Amino acid sequence: MTGSRVLALVVAHPDDDAYGLAGTVALHEDDPGFRFVLVHATDGGAGQIDPSYPPVNEPLGRIRRREMEAAWTAHGRPPDRHEWLDYDDGAVAQVPFGELVERIGGILAQERPDVVATFGPDGITGHPDHIAVGAATDAAFTGLRADGGPGLQRLLHGGVRRSTWERWNGSRVRHGLEPWDEGRVYDVRPVPDDLIGMEVDVGSVAHRIVAGLMEHRTQRHVVSPGVPPDSEEDAGWARSVSVEPLVIAWPPRQPGAAVLGDVFEGLD
Structure with a gap:
């Protein structure tokens, strides 16, 4: 890769960022001009x-x-820029929407990232903070893209394939955990398989993703419920994070289009 490539990830809580793009960051860490921007609400x-x-x-x-x-x-590749918006946990959806768009948009306007990633309308878990952050990021992206300036070439939403979700739910049952209910807030929600427009193979750096996840010790019950630390199950955990699936929210994806294998694939 030549030239600059900027990737921005906008999420709600610490540990939200540990999924979905950590492998991609590791894969691109040595690319000339690669820059990683992280925002927490x-x-x-x-x-x-x-x-x-x-x-x-x-x-x-x-x-x-x-x-x-x-x-x-x-993980081994900290963000080049990290911003805390300092909103109260559980109350991000109560922040005036215009304010949230302005705060996120201000950072995106300074960075003009090529790719922006955030939550889709389902918030992955239906968490109101996730949904609010995703909607505000989408609005900020759309507004900035309209000015004709550089960057803002692709908008991505985190997602879990339904087929994967069903497999993981089976694993939860085998571990004695209650299965996810896609209609219940805080449970993982799937997206139809055909909406996944990008799958990044991060198997070669999966151990680094797991290393990062392990540091969220207060959230172990959420990050990997039912898997004891340093157990043989951790190997399965690495396998479960070896692919990063994403929905391409912009530009519009044509039905039947090939699934891309990298966040910067096909960009100018």
Whole structure:
């Protein structure tokens, strides 16, 4: 790859960024001009804590900020720019939409990333914070793209193939966990297989994705429920993150178009 390539990821909470694009970041880390921009709407301070985590004597949000930094250090390619918007966890959907668009859009306007990734309308888990961040990022992307300036060539949404979701749900049952209900908030929601327009093979760096995920220790019950740390199941965990599926929200994808294999594939 020649020239500059900027990738921006806009999410709600620490650990949201640990899925979906961490492998892509690792694959491109040595590309000339590669730049990774990460935006968090909130520090996740209102979340639950894994029952196995030691008692805490400081705000959870402060711990989760440190976990996020440790995760990208363990991964090996921290963001070139990282912004906290500092909204309250669980209340991002109550932020005036125009304000959220302006905050996110201001960062995107400064960076003019080639590719922007965020949540789709389902928020992957139906979490209101996820849905609000995704909608605001979409609006900011659309508004900036209309000015004719550089960058903003592709908008991506994280997603889970229904066929994969069904396989993972079977694994949850085998581990004695309640299966996901796609209509229940906080449970993973699938998208139809044919909406996935991009699948990045990140198997060669899957161990780095897992290394990052492992640093989100307060969220182990969410990140990998039912999988004990340092167990043989961790190998299966690496396999489960070896592909990064994405919905191409912009430009419009033609029905039957080939599934792309990289976030920058086909861009100018």
